[in-house]
Amino acid sequence: MTTTAQNLDVLNPAPKPADYASDQDIRWCPGCGDYSILMQMKKVLAKLGVDRRKTVFVSGIGCSSRFPYYLDTYGFHSIHGRAPTIATGIKLANPELTVWVATGDGDGLSIGGNHFLHAIRRNVDIKIVMFNNRIYGLTKGQYSPTTEQGHMTKSSPLGAPDYPVRPISIAIGAEATFVARSVDVDVKHLEYVLERAAKHSGTAFVEIYQNCNIFNDGAYDYLTDKTRKPDTALYLEHGKPMIFGKNGSRGIRLDGWNPRIVATADTPAADLLVHDEKALEPSLAFMLSRMSHPDFPEPMGVFRDIDRPTYSTIVQSQIEESINKSGPGDLQALVTGEDTWTVD
């Protein structure tokens, strides 16, 4: 696993999750999946002993984007879709800071789709956590870029005409160095995934399936219902064969370029697809991102976690290279330039 040096809190060596809570009243709807995400985040920050003063949470607009207000770190609740740009600027100014972006499916993939793409392909050292509830919550229930086609909402009374986008496919298409998925109610798994993201150096993208109990309640029941979950979720583990179903009865194997569900009892273990989150070539991870309910179990966990120099590192090394080559910049020499003349 690639690990990044954490900004450890020297003033508070054994922090508790509550130490990361701000004094603001939380204003999400009762029963919202966001509460769980906030709780697991605080647990992870406490577990890693993260230094609040060197941590910044940045968000755009939407329910998810209230996230920074509830954490006693530095926080910036910006404008719709633009959080990755603010976060990039923060890292350019001070690469030492740990920067998280809290976003949603509308904020991150619709109005902010461009910035999402470019932050990822630059490998800016930020962690992007996308709360995907497949609906616009704050504006009261319009369909979002991840809403299933045909879904009836206030703005699509006859069903959403758009084909939905898969956030992880986009992230992998942009060659994200860390990509993972979890779901709000699976608290242990969510905590694990957030911790992995926190330890990654470079852009870490985490999609969290999050239930909006007001405007899209039950969107993920297929995955969270205890009886259905074994058949609808595929928990990824690095180096392990892809097995799911009750008692591991089913698995995934490749059939040409396509994944196929097979019965493990009928399949030699060596034929099952083995997960490799370290694969530099992103095709396997992309294929996994295409597997979706109801045709396939949906992969959960870490899709990809590779090493690549971060944007700040590259930017900083160019500055150092330039100083090594030309010496530190001299303002008078710059102002004077090379061609001058003198008037007596």
Added chain:
Amino acid sequence: MGAVTTSVSDQTGGADSVRRRGAIELPSVTIRFAGDSGDGMQLAGTQFTDTSAIVGNDISTLPDFPAEIRAPAGTLAGVSGFQIHFSSNDIYTPGDDVDTLVAMNPAALRTNLKTVRNGGIVIVNEDAFTPGDIKKAGYTANPLEDASLARYRVIKVPVNKLNAAATKECGLGAKDADRCKNMFALGLVYWLYSRPLDTTLLYIKDKFGRKPAVARANELALKAGYAFGETTELFDESYQVPKAKLAPGTYRKVTGNEAVAIGMIAAAHLSGKKLVYCSYPITPASDILHALAAQKNHGVVTFQAEDEIAAVGAAIGASFAGALGVTGTSGPGLALKAEAIGLAVMTELPLVVVDVQRGGPSTGLPTKTEQADLFQAIHGRNGECPVAVIAAASPADCFNATIEAFTIATRYMTPVLLLTDGYIANGAEPWLVPDVSQLPPIVIHHPTASPDGKVFHPYERNTDGARPWAIPGTAGLEHRIGGLEKQDVTGNVSYDPANHERMIQLRNRKIADIQPAGADLIWTGPPNGELLLVGWGSTFGAIKAATLELRQQGINAAAAQIRYLNPLPKNLGDLLRRFKHVLVPEMNLGQFRSIIRSKYLVDAHGLNKVRGQPFTIREILRGAHAVLDGRLEALEYDFLAGPESADVMAGG
């Protein structure tokens, strides 16, 4: 380019820059190089400018090029021009009338001839006057063979042939050899105006050092052009323009975009801060990005963003984290940044936004100049959203204006919009190089946690009305900001109606009470009188020159150049009322005039030009006389359509 001194060698025909026997002395001259986009006219013009600056002339330039990189050869749309005014006096504009035009093809002749004064010299590349290109330029007959050029002294030079012969020994292909013909033309004009070749020879060596054959060919073409002027009898005389009597000191040439970039780096040094310049490529602002990207050894971070919004977003993020966050753009980009600038107003973070204005609306005239973003700069955001607005008056003034923008942004915790335009961004003038040790430091204070454990309030204001710039990494000052309305003092989210009104008033008052960090107004002439010309931005030179001319004519005129457009100079209303007439020349339909009329209830008249070209001095004089004579109807929109100012625009 290597270091160049003013002492020039004598390697080419005794080319003493200042005195040549028999050369007629002129106080000032305007020349214009014009050709196809691919003919290297911008380079020829820049070289002539560098040389003239180094021999001690005052200079002012006007590059004038099309938006297309290579429009079809020989067409009117593809004509690229570069005008330079060089003088032994103080000058303020690139010149109203061209004394010598170099036209490399028929299209260049047709589009530029009207700028040439009667009796002016027109040097044409006669090899380019083929039937096809004559037709492409829209001529029905060869203008070199009929009476259409009778008003001018036409010098026909077979540039293609002479250049080919001069460069033959280098063994270049015909196409590469042909690319040296701008150097031939430049050499010829160097001879005509008694300029030395040294600066350009050094440039060639530096630029083409790795391609010896190309370097040699350019050098031979330049020298051949010079020798052609000297040995043929095409010209019955040659000229010289003595050194200008500028204030003592060391000078360099600078364009507005260069001065902005240098000013940004200076602001970083003066404040001890990291500069984070975030920008998306856009004409005519991209040269600022290029200039800064080349100065990374000053610790400069340049970020070429995915779009205009990302650029301003990253600049805001950089400011939040404690750097000097800045973005540069032109009008269409400023429109895209509007919402984010509002965020910086609400979060009260320092931010500098440079708008190099160009012709609009929409994509408009990307390579031409205009001043029509003033309303956008002052008002172009949702809500009551005041920002400081500063306008640079000339290429060199961009340096000071940029430092002032950072000084105000950091002192008042506010976005500052710095307006320049295509004319001063690309135009050049001499700049008295400042001693950087004499520049005032930009003092910035970042708070730290109070030792007595007092709660930190991110929106508690100081006497300037500014909130503290507490930066991430500071223990005990963790806080959250954002675009939702802030509660006074605490900065918590607040929807309280009275608080909202109070915050709007506080933000407004903070900007209204800004103390200028430099001259908010430049005055020319007496404090009261008959006519006050009021300008802002790049019209400064033409207005100043026109005002001096009016005074020579015995008219009691003065000029006020407004550098601070928001807040306006405190005494401006009083100054306006001391004159019988007020005239506001602007390259828009009267935006600033509208502001001063509404703010001061002064009956200001407008002189408005939106042709993508700067004002000539003569146009302003005509406007002034129209006002003085009570011929206000003459100021209507077709006022400028007189024969001496009508341009045959590219493609028209």
